[in-house]
């Protein structure tokens with residue numbers, strides 16, 4: 001009988017909808033929540049376990065014993081039925097995390113769905129109001145200490161502001177929502193709820209680093225920013241499908257990490273730099289949490305003379321290990337990676353950026369930042 005139940009479950013797993021994780025969409029789930037009636041990957045199953053058995057009861061399909069009633073319940077429900085119920089009204093701007101996304105996004109998505117029932121009732125979606133106020137821990141520009149700062153988001157004013165003192169009349173900074181990008185960088189900040197906000201001001205990229213103690217709160221800030229961007233784009237580009245707009249609400253970095261980089265002549269000493277590949281922009285920093293980059297490189301299309309090459313140009317005497325070159329019409333950049341895997345990963349990421357066609361917006365971005 002145990003064998004029969006297991007085979008029935010394995011058969012259910014092949015049904016459309018059940019063949020991907022109900023929460024992150026990754027392939028081949030082999031866990032299940034048997035009170036919600038959904039199939040899950042191991043990572044999402046662990047998050048379900050954290051919610052407690054009053055919300056979700058988790059079992060392995062292959063390793064645990066199943067009784068007839070449980071299997072019947074799984075057969076009567078499944079991922080598609082759960083989607084119809086728990087994802088009834090997910091806002092188009094809401095970030096649906098994938099397998100590669102950080103823990104806080106995955107956990108809050110799962111909590112929002114099954115614990116708070118946020119997508120069964122639009123009134124619970126406070127991040128759609130166009131206004132958000134609250135305290136966030138912000139890293140000091142110069143002293144690198146995190147201080148609690150009041151932040152105010154106003155969609156109407158197209159701005160997010162923060163104040164250094166609670167009773168200050170003027171904000172310390174007012175960042176246009178239409179200019180900023182928000183991205184979760186928990187490892188870089190060293191906090192699971194770490195969020196980076198970047199914008200370009202007078203040709204210079206500025207980064208601020210934030211977190212909240214409560215995961216729900218930081219994900220709400222993130223989705224409030226995305227929602228404001230969504231509403232603005234919806235007005236600016238009427239008729240554009242939601243799917244296309246969604247891809248423009250926030251950008252995750254294509255790659256980040258350390259590389260050694262030499263100066264413009266190529267004969268200078270190699271210096272360790274923290275590199276961030278953000279779309280068509282390659283930024284390099286002395287330290288990962290610096291407020292401003294040391295420099296930025298714009299990556300145009302390969303047809304305009306932007307490309308990546310293994311090693312250094314011929315004729316050089318000494319070549320550091322795992323070297324590669326980035327060629328632009330204005331300058332050649334020479335890098336050295338810590339390992340051949342990193343070299344390969346960076347070359348692929350940079351090549352992908354140069355392979356992409358240029359859009360009018362890319363030209364505008366190039367002009368706006370002081371790109372070298």
Ligand SMILES: [Zn+2]
Pocket residue numbers: 021022023024025026040041042043044045
């Ligand atoms: Zn999953």
